[in-house]
Amino acid sequence: MLKVENLKVQYGMIEAIKGISFEVGDGEIVTLIGANGAGKTTTMHAISGLVKPASGSITLDGKELTRTAPHKIVEMGLAQVPEGRRVFAQQTVEENLALGAYTRKDKDAVARDLEEVYTLFPRLKERSAQTAGTLSGGEQQMLAMGRALMAKPSIVLMDEPSMGLSPLLVSEIFRIIEEINEKGTTVLLVEQNAKRALAIADRAYVLETGVITLAGTGEELANDERVRKAYLGG
């Protein structure tokens, strides 16, 4: 279980996250929705150790992450699909996937997981020798997701995986997120596409300028008047 308590993050004088608490239970899909600049990415970065929180605690199965180096956090079973994909443009698809499994020593299991990722994303298999920079946006997103799965995480964080994709691809991405979850991986999903995110989420939180203002099940929030007004277009 991932537990965030009283998390505060500052960039210089600006407090981007003002003391938020939430949790993600094993096997759940939890989504964090919020407008531009609400602090979603900052929260994700804090969990993965890319930014140091000013205060508060983040624990994964009881172990404190705020004092842990980012690469150790990956070893503990937490992977992230970062905002904007951030694939390694000059390396091939296959090399990107191998980098996802960087911390793993079990070669046979890695080879099996590579096949599994290729089954989940057949397009990646076709393009395995191509450099990632030449992939389309949708393919890059699939690569970023596949790469995170190669770490064999118990929980995966996804930061706006549907950003900039065509409606058809968005549906495909959300279907895959559900499939990943059904196979046993916990998902913390950040989205601006609140409608789709709430539809697949077990639970959801609304983040507004660094504060969590609402929490509930995906269904509750999807039917909440304030959420409908602010995030679902009426």
Added chain:
Amino acid sequence: MEFLSYLINGLGLGSVYAIIALGYTMVYGIAKMLNFAHGDVIMIGAYVAFFALTNFGLPLIPAVLLSVIVCTVLGVTIERLAYKPLRQASSLSVLITAIGVSYFLQNGAQLLWSSATKVFPAVISNGSLNIGSLQISYLTLITICVCILVMAALTLFINRTSTGRAMRACSEDKGAAALMGINVNFIISVTFAIGSGLAAIASVLLCSTYPSVFPTLGAMPGIKAFTAAVFGGIGSIPGAFLGGLLLGVIEILAKAYISTQLSDAIVFAVLIVVLLIKPTGLLGRKLSEKV
């Protein structure tokens, strides 16, 4: 025949530049900084090899190994103590720190070993290979071979090993690399270790050609190799190789056919022209665009 012999000598000198340039280019590619103290690591390497050969009476290979070990440790230590605390600082602060480290090493060497020039022993055979009227010294041949070996080994390492792949990942995006579970600080240390170890090898080749050891010996080859790295495209490993070789050849040909005094000016003039035409250097690519 004369031209051919100048060309080969140029490749020999260029090989030394190329090996040094690899240190600049790898550190730039991964740590995104100009390590101005790199030339002074060569100087330390030269002193270590000198003492190993003369005072300790070690044979060539163990002396080179000792120099490589000392320089590797020195390079990693410099990075840890001087540059690592500045990871978040502006590149100007890092540059000034690197210049400071450079002075520290030069003055330290002067304090320890005085500024008097020491004569590096002729440990690499000074014979030569004669093909018709063409005469190539064994030293030049060995230098070129070492450069090719270094280049091949490094290319294999970067392209085929998991650590090499991690280095390439760090050069593209350190944040994303960390999200893969890569220990970015460790990769930066490895980069400094390789660059500094290569500097030690270069120092022995350099001092076998120009056998004087003194505290500022690294400055000029350092600047030339840095130029070579920029020339080839800083951050690019084949670029450092190509840039180093071309620079050596241009320098020797300029010395032979134009003017000994002007040769350095000509080298830099060529650099400026290349950068005007192709600002990223011969083999450099534009920084990858962020989505």
